[in-house]
Amino acid sequence: MGLVVQKFGGTSVADPERIREVADHVARTRRRGDQVVVVVSAMGKETDELLHLASQVSKTRPGREMDMLITAGERKATALLCMALHDLGVPADSFTGSQAGFITDTNHMNAKIVEVRAERVREAVDAGRVPVVGGAQGVSSNRDVTFLGRGGSDTTAVALAEALDGVCELYTDVSGVFTTDPRVVPVARRINRISFDEMLEMCAAGCPKPAMRAVEFARTHRVPLHVRSAFTWEPGTWIIEEEPDMEQAIVSGVIGDASEAKITLAGVPDQPGVAAKVFRALASAGVNVDMIVQNVSEAGITDISFTVPSEDLPTSVAITEGLASDIGANGVTSDASIAKVSLVGAGMKSHPGVAATVFETLAANDINIEMISTSAIRISCVVAGEQCDRAVTVLHSAFGLDDLTR
């Protein structure tokens, strides 16, 4: 008998029928002899609807009140799921983040977990009950309700699994983590096992699920994660520590990400402190810069290119243009229609030539590479936005990821 934390996302509990199906699954898990703790997100698109409601009411939307508003969504879902469990004869108790002992900092809309005092949840489990905890919420040291941010339910589940010494299952609307987006490449395969490090790189490369923050937490605390479907209930992808005998795929996945834009600062004097000035200014404005590339200089002059989230492009261009003359640069150009294509694989470390194959494959398909950045287990290339899907498709095939058996 083990303890399993099962987290169900918004689509998994989108309507009364889905809530009853989730209750069935929890009841089945319990009959198998496992202790179950459940974490739920708000039903369907409720979080978006609450955000829309707030925008209709207010222009200022202070964080404390946004958190009070948004967390109402998970609260409803926890109560409804408990009712459905009671109908099946499974004793269950809903808990808000505060009741479940999630103490956070006071950073509203994006609070960080400071401590999980899971005694009350533990007592419920020990009493043979199923605690159902509202995802992505807590209470701050100021005794205010806090929201952990979008995707925070995954983090709630992992943190509870850590506190209760259990495994963590993340139920979602896909059946696991895929070698690439199956909507783009229909022959994409589901990955059965992947290491924390690879999953983190895939998250950073733009893989939308699971939430990167939850993977980071799971890696730090060595909590095994199982990403799986709340619709087919089939086994999905295990995210675990790398084992010595774990087969290391050269490339585990290919991710295309069209959510960023590129800025180039041309003709920059190659002097210490120039780059720091630009990126400090961007960081102060809350812009999350992703890739940064600076070429070797010719005659003491260089170009700096970097990518930022598309929604931050206007701000970033304004900041960069404001600094251009100050640092003696020639000018600023930007491109909103780029895409980042990334390959992730732990086996890259021991297989030279992966980068060469990437460049050859793209060149053979007339796809120009605008920027390159690499880590030990990842290669990312910026290409023109309209070539993203084709780049992903040809790389997926070139590294033998197409599942030709189905």
Add this chain to the structure above:
Amino acid sequence: MGLVVQKFGGTSVADPERIREVADHVARTRRRGDQVVVVVSAMGKETDELLHLASQVSKTRPGREMDMLITAGERKATALLCMALHDLGVPADSFTGSQAGFITDTNHMNAKIVEVRAERVREAVDAGRVPVVGGAQGVSSNRDVTFLGRGGSDTTAVALAEALDGVCELYTDVSGVFTTDPRVVPVARRINRISFDEMLEMCAAGCPKPAMRAVEFARTHRVPLHVRSAFTWEPGTWIIEEEPDMEQAIVSGVIGDASEAKITLAGVPDQPGVAAKVFRALASAGVNVDMIVQNVSEAGITDISFTVPSEDLPTSVAITEGLASDIGANGVTSDASIAKVSLVGAGMKSHPGVAATVFETLAANDINIEMISTSAIRISCVVAGEQCDRAVTVLHSAFGLDDLTR
């Protein structure tokens, strides 16, 4: 400068525009120099929608989970109203019932307030902020979320006014308490001042607003209540302690109530303990019996008639029939289509002949009286359901309540 607790009902905060209007009014009150504490109900029909959602998910619907679900409605309204206040430059903080210090018993769906620890609300007021508290909610001694029941927001507001030593304004979709329902009798007048005792009798007679429980609490703790409109913002009805110089209307109001049904137990032996058996059994089944009439017996045999809420009629008939042979009664009859017409007025105590005028007026209009019950300041008659509106109209006129000046 005084402290005023302003409570806004569901229709008052039904949509974003209404929420902004309420915020405007709170800001205006504050500019006049008053300290304001706000209590809000859930937006529009949200509580009904949540109840419907629960009925779609579950048959059992345990009380603890229903309370967790329903209180999400007020939570949203508090946060949205605070945002609208922030937009107007009014610092405001939302509080759940728990955060506002409402400690209740563990009776879910209908919890009673045990204590109000209003320190946090008081601190906010002292800091120049407007606390916005979720109505009808608290936290039990078991640390579970509790709901005070329908109409509980009025009670929240009165309890806060008591704890903070302020007055209480109940904003609603009518402009006060009327001499009768203006939809039935268009010449009905708004009552400017009414005593707690009269208001309680009017509530008991079927006057839907304000909630009887809130009036009881206000009477016990001598909290002045002002029932008024959140649409026209005009002054409404003050519910206050009876003052020696207060003009006592013979009849303050006439109330028709078609929500009850009548049961008659015929041919009952007139022996001690017979009535007790019937009403103990009904009480055990949770049936709230209202009027009870037993005539003097003829030859040791009597009839007992009583009224119950219409929705409890089938249960009540079954219980009564089950006991009929046991207590030696002849049989049970019931009538679902009755109405109770009540007159309330503190002046009745000192004006004999009110009952006679009631009976004469109804008789002159061919309205038959099926049951009569009286208190010191109230007379209630049961009549046929279809004669309810006419009975209210002729009595309203007979006691000079028609406002012929408008």
